[in-house]
Amino acid sequence: MRRPLVLVVVAALLAACTGIPGAPEPVTLRVVMADDWASAPIVGQVIDEFERTHGEVEVQVQSAPFSQIPDLALSGVDLGQPHDVVHWHAFAAAAAGLAQPIDDLWEAEGLTAEEYVPGALEDVTWDGQRYGVPLDVNALVLMVNEASFERADLDFDDVATLEGFERAAEQVVETEASQYAITVSASSWAAYGWIVANGGQLLTWDANGQVTFTLDDPANVTAIEQLAELVATERAPGPFAPNLALEAIESFAGGSTAMHASGSWDLPIAQRAAEAEVSPDDIRILPLPQADPDRPRTVLGGSSLFIPPDAPNRDVAFALMLALTEDDVALQLAGEEGRLPARQRVYEEPLFASSPDLAAFVELLPTAEVMPLVAYPQVAAAFREALEDAVAQREPVADALAGAQRYAERWLAEGGGAR
DSSP, rough: OOOHHHHHHHHHHHHHHOOTTOOOOOOEEEEEEEHHHHHHHHHHHHHHHHHHSSSTTTEEEEEEOOGHHHHHHHHHHHTTOOOOOOOHHHHHHTTTTTOOOOHHHHHHHOGGGGOHHHHHTTTTTTTTTEEEEEEEEOOEEEEHHHHHHHTTTTOOGGSBBHHHHHHHHHHHHHTSSSSEEEEEEEOOHHHHHHHHHHTTSSEEEEETOOOOOOOOTTTHHHHHHHHHHHHTTTSOOOOGGGGGGGHHHHHHHTSSSEEEEEETTOOOOOOOOHTSOOOOGGEEEEEOOOOSSSSSOOOOEEEEEOOTTTTHHHHHHHHHHHHHHHHHHHHHHHHHHOOESSGGGGSSHHHHOHHHHHHHHHGGGGGOOEOOGOOOOOHHHHHHHHHHHHHSSSSSSHHHHHHEEEEEEEHHHTTTTTO
């Protein structure tokens, strides 16, 4: 249990007044985490144990929506009061000057690149240096209601390709197997999954780290047009905002939609939904519809922990990061929260062999790709606005993405993009 801040301050003052020679200086670690992580029971247990084994340390956790964490970290740095540990994407934080390199801490602890899922390593690497510790990973997949597919006389292979998915979505609605084929989100992360599955890409880097944006690539346009068409033909309801993700999974769990594109964190929600009509045994996990089903691609989810520049308690902060990413903690998070481990060796545990749903996610992790626009927030915002306009039918997809591409090129011309 966290102690009130007032008590922490009083305790620190009393300790300072004792004047005991050689007594350890009290340390307050300021941590900011996504609200759903900060409230996870295992996270609280790890922090309580860390405080017990580090008697001079008090951990203060601030929870916030994941999307707001970069601004909180920036405010702390700008005020000269940086947090000690921040939960987000370390590579993007490094690109923004919000994270410090910690290769020396990796080396001292004996951490190696090989022990992590490739995408998890990407999430903490910028310009060849390590800026954080991977916390978890995930992958965007297609969750399917098997009962709905049976009513529509569909097989799972029918949604292996993009063309097959379009026909299957039409058949679900026409046969009234479910009210909708799928929900569509305005999340740019989810859209990136559909883009790479269609063979597209949003940017490339050259050998010098210079970025070239490809937002309006034809493969990208085709992928987003497919999502927009689902809404236009009423095979999907109007697009759900990213902050309405719970409503989307409840629609799937309640049987209103036959398919749901998301990460493994939604599996426990679907199984616990109060109005669930879909049995956990009826949920099948498939790759997103692919341009090349033999080489499935998707977007990597997950996050990492990093230390801002000039954080006052670097070594203790790193110790807490290690505690939060221990194998047994990752295993419990997978079982209870649907958060998948960043370390590859954890997947040898029986949990993953005994759970076909989790095993299906694991198969996609080695080739899942980090959403690269996170490192360029100005361009990411332009892409997100274009996506919202396109899926909501306010602008043709090609025009919306062309407008975002023009913005990205102007941003580059004004000096953005160089590492």
